[in-house]
Amino acid sequence: xxxxxxxxxxxxxxxxxxxxxxxxxxxxxxxxxxxxxxxxxxxxxxxxxxxxxxxxxxxxxxxxxxxxxxxxxxxxxxxxxxxxxxxxxxxxxxxxxxxxxxxxxxxxxxxxxxxxxxxxxxxxxxxxxxxxxxxxxxxxxxxxxxxxxxxxxxxxxxxxxxxxxxxxxxxxxxxxxxxxxxxxxxxxxxxxxxxxxxxxxxxxxxxxxxxxxxxxxxxxxxxxxxxxxxxxxxxxxxxxxxxxxxxxxxxxxxxxxxxxxxxxxxxxxxxxxxxxxxxxxxxxxxxxxxxxxxxxxxxxxxxxxxxxxxxxxxxxxxxxxxxxxx
Numbered sequence: 001x002x003x004x005x006x007x008x009x010x011x012x013x014x015x016x017x018x019x020x021x022x023x024x025x026x027x028x029x030x031x032x033x034x035x036x037x038x039x040x041x042x043x044x045x046x047x048x049x050x051x052x053x054x055x056x057x058x059x060x061x062x063x064x065x066x067x068x069x070x071x072x073x074x075x076x077x078x079x080x081x082x083x084x085x086x087x088x089x090x091x092x093x094x095x096x097x098x099x100x101x102x103x104x105x106x107x108x109x110x111x112x113x114x115x116x117x118x119x120x121x122x123x124x125x126x127x128x129x130x131x132x133x134x135x136x137x138x139x140x141x142x143x144x145x146x147x148x149x150x151x152x153x154x155x156x157x158x159x160x161x162x163x164x165x166x167x168x169x170x171x172x173x174x175x176x177x178x179x180x181x182x183x184x185x186x187x188x189x190x191x192x193x194x195x196x197x198x199x200x201x202x203x204x205x206x207x208x209x210x211x212x213x214x215x216x217x218x219x220x221x222x223x224x225x226x227x228x229x230x231x232x233x234x235x236x237x238x239x240x241x242x243x244x245x246x247x248x249x250x251x252x253x254x255x256x257x258x259x260x261x262x263x264x265x266x267x268x269x270x271x272x273x274x275x276x277x278x279x280x281x282x283x284x285x286x287x288x289x290x291x292x293x294x295x296x297x298x299x300x301x302x303x304x305x306x307x308x309x310x311x312x313x314x315x316x317x318x319x320x321x322x323x324x325x326x
Contacts, residue, residue: 009052011039021063023052031063038067046070058159059167074242079185083296085253085288086190086230088113088221089271092176093288095296098183100176113221118165127161130154173230181237188299189231190250198222248298258293259283 010022019033038047051066083095092100104117116124134154141147180187201215202208231245238245256263257276264277274287 009049011037011049021052029063037065058156058163074240077185077241077243079183079243081186081296082184083188083292083299085291085295086225086227087288088225090288091225093292095292097289102172113217115220116165118168119161123161127158130158134158173226173233177230177233177237181234181241181243184243186244186246187234187238188246188248188295190253190295191247192227192250194222194228246299248295248302253294254287254291256294257281257283258290258297261297
């Protein structure tokens with residue numbers, strides 16, 4: 001529910017951790033204070049609350065305030081350049097080797113992908129128990145019969161655990177992208193067609209696809225990493241810290257050697273190993289690191305320095321544009 005009129009929001013701080021807001025048509029709402037807001041003497045025409053939004057999810061009710069703030073333009077970031085390769089084994093591989101991972105095992109003991117990696121072992125066991133209980137109770141329900149209160153309660157507990165995992169993933173995204181925006185002056189990412197990458201391999205009845213189960217598992221892993229959300233966060237956070245975010249074409253970055261910059265068939269030996277089959281090279285390194293170096297190399301090779309009035313003028317090829325400009 002949106003509350004667009006900020007002047008009707010009577011907000012006050014009743015405790016160091018708690019606040020109280022009077023929302024029209026709702027009444028007084030007590031909320032937990034998580035960050036400073038322009039209230040009282042800190043509020044003016046340029047820094048003020050313009051509205052609020054009440055949101056309900058599986059973890060309860062949340063209130064989000066819409067704020068109008070005047071911030072100074074940041075100085076140009078003087079940090080280094082970094083190419084970023086997004087993956088499922090290494091979530092964000094950087095060209096300088098400063099890879100960003102979840103700090104959690106990505107694989108189950110049997111070797112399969114862990115869909116619930118954001119939950120601890122006790123939470124995983126509880127989730128499995130709840131899912132089995134829901135399936136057991138659902139088996140007793142007759143056609144067109146209303147869902148029982150017990151089954152609804154079980155579903156709510158499952159949603160709560162799923163929401164907890166989602167919040168932890170979002171927290172990791174925010175912290176990681178903020179750290180990258182503060183560390184690097186130029187961040188280069190791939191221009192990914194995520195919708196095409198997660199397209200099903202099932203095919204049609206006349207021409208059925210192959211490896212459907214493996215492709216479905218890969219699609220779930222890609223969707224769980226939320227690459228699009230990571231790039232969106234990097235776009236506004238780099239602009240906030242004076243850094244720059246650029247995109248380069250993605251095809252071939254994982255198959256090209258980052259040392260000799262040739263593409264030789266069979267060089268990508270596995271998901272984690274890249275061994276260049278060029279007889280004149282023979283370079284071997286981590287596949288994700290190799291892709292990140294190629295991303296940075298493509299960015300650097302698309303810059304054409306032209307001396308003009310004692311300074312260099314940068315010109316980009318077609319299809320390569322700053323993400324922040326869009």
